[in-house]
Amino acid sequence: MTWLVTGGAGYIGAHVVRAFLAEGMDVAVVDDLSTGHRRFVPERVPFLEADVNDVEALAAFMAEQSVAGVVHVAGFKYAGVSVSEPLRTYRTNVAGTAAVLQAMEVAGVEAIVFSSSAAVYGTPDVDTVTEDTPTAPESPYGESKLIGEWLLADQGRARGIRHTSLRYFNVVGSGAPELPDTSPHNLFPLVFTALAEGRVPRINGDDYPTEDGTCVRDYVHVADLAAAHVTAARRLAAGRRLRPVYNLGSGTGTSVRKIVEAIVAQTGADVLPEVHPRRPGDPARIVADGSAAAADLGWAMRHSLAQMVSSAWAAHSAAPG
Structure with a gap:
C-alpha cells in the first residue's frame, strides 16, 4: 500500500515522507520543486516532478505506483x-486541490489527508480555538484552505472518499539536520537570518494581557505534525471514520518573547530583541485545543521548546550556503 505525498520535497512534506518510511510504509512524492528541494526526497522514493494541476500526470503516477x-x-x-x-x-x-481530487477519482484512490491551516480561523474572539470555533479567514490563503476542506467534504458526499483535514498552527523545528525550514517568511529562519546578518530581532508589542506582555502563539514541532499524518492515513486506510477536521496544537502556547529569546540563546548571539509597537489586528493569544486529535490520532507534543529551537538551528546551520 503506497501513499502519495504531494509537496513531498518541501519542509513539511519531506518530514511526512520520512514519517511514513519510519513506519515501514511505502510512499511516493509529487512536487514541482517551486519551493521544495529534490535533495529532501530519499533516492529510493518514487518521485514525479509535476504541477498538482496536471490531472493526467497525477492520475497516471497514482496508477503506476498503486497509490491507496x-x-x-x-x-x-x-x-x-x-x-x-x-x-x-x-x-x-x-484549483490544485480540485485537480488532486479529480486525479484520485480517475485512478480510483479513495482516501486523502489534507494539509489545512489555522488561518481558516482568522482572528478568533476566543483564547483557545476548537474545531467548532467559527471560521473567518482574513487572507486569500486562509480562504483557499477553507475551500480545500469544502472540496474534500463535497467529494466525500459525492464519491464516498474517506478524508480528514489537519489544521496546522506554527510549525517549527526539524526532524533531521538535512531538512531545514527554508521559507523566507517563517519566524525561525527569519530570526536566524537576522542574527547571522547582525540585525536585531524584533518583537511587536509588549503590553498585551499575557504573562510577559507579548503575544502568545501555538508552536508545534514538525516531526510531531508529520507523525499525525501517518496515523490519520493508517486510520483512513483501515476504514475508520475520522472527524472532517482536526487542530494540531499545543493547548498552551508560547509567548513571542520566549521564542525569540530561546532562539537568540541557542545561536549564542549577544543581543536583546527590540520592542516595536503592536501590529494592528494581532490578537493577544491564539492557542489550539488539540484534544480531538489526541483522542483520534494519538496527537501529542513530544518535543519541548528547547528541542524545537535546537533542532531548527542544527538544520539551519547544516544547510548548504
Whole structure:
C-alpha cells in the first residue's frame, strides 16, 4: 500500500515522507520543486516532478505506483503574500486541490489527508480555538484552505472518499539536520537570518494581557505534525471514520518573547530583541485545543521548546550556503 505525498520535497512534506518510511510504509512524492528541494526526497522514493494541476500526470503516477491514499501538502503557504497574489494562491491551493481530487477519482484512490491551516480561523474572539470555533479567514490563503476542506467534504458526499483535514498552527523545528525550514517568511529562519546578518530581532508589542506582555502563539514541532499524518492515513486506510477536521496544537502556547529569546540563546548571539509597537489586528493569544486529535490520532507534543529551537538551528546551520 503506497501513499502519495504531494509537496513531498518541501519542509513539511519531506518530514511526512520520512514519517511514513519510519513506519515501514511505502510512499511516493509529487512536487514541482517551486519551493521544495529534490535533495529532501530519499533516492529510493518514487518521485514525479509535476504541477498538482496536471490531472493526467497525477492520475497516471497514482496508477503506476498503486497509490491507496494521498497526503496533500502541496500549496502556496504564505498568508501575507497571498493578499497581493490572490490568483496564484487560488490556482495552487483551490484549483490544485480540485485537480488532486479529480486525479484520485480517475485512478480510483479513495482516501486523502489534507494539509489545512489555522488561518481558516482568522482572528478568533476566543483564547483557545476548537474545531467548532467559527471560521473567518482574513487572507486569500486562509480562504483557499477553507475551500480545500469544502472540496474534500463535497467529494466525500459525492464519491464516498474517506478524508480528514489537519489544521496546522506554527510549525517549527526539524526532524533531521538535512531538512531545514527554508521559507523566507517563517519566524525561525527569519530570526536566524537576522542574527547571522547582525540585525536585531524584533518583537511587536509588549503590553498585551499575557504573562510577559507579548503575544502568545501555538508552536508545534514538525516531526510531531508529520507523525499525525501517518496515523490519520493508517486510520483512513483501515476504514475508520475520522472527524472532517482536526487542530494540531499545543493547548498552551508560547509567548513571542520566549521564542525569540530561546532562539537568540541557542545561536549564542549577544543581543536583546527590540520592542516595536503592536501590529494592528494581532490578537493577544491564539492557542489550539488539540484534544480531538489526541483522542483520534494519538496527537501529542513530544518535543519541548528547547528541542524545537535546537533542532531548527542544527538544520539551519547544516544547510548548504
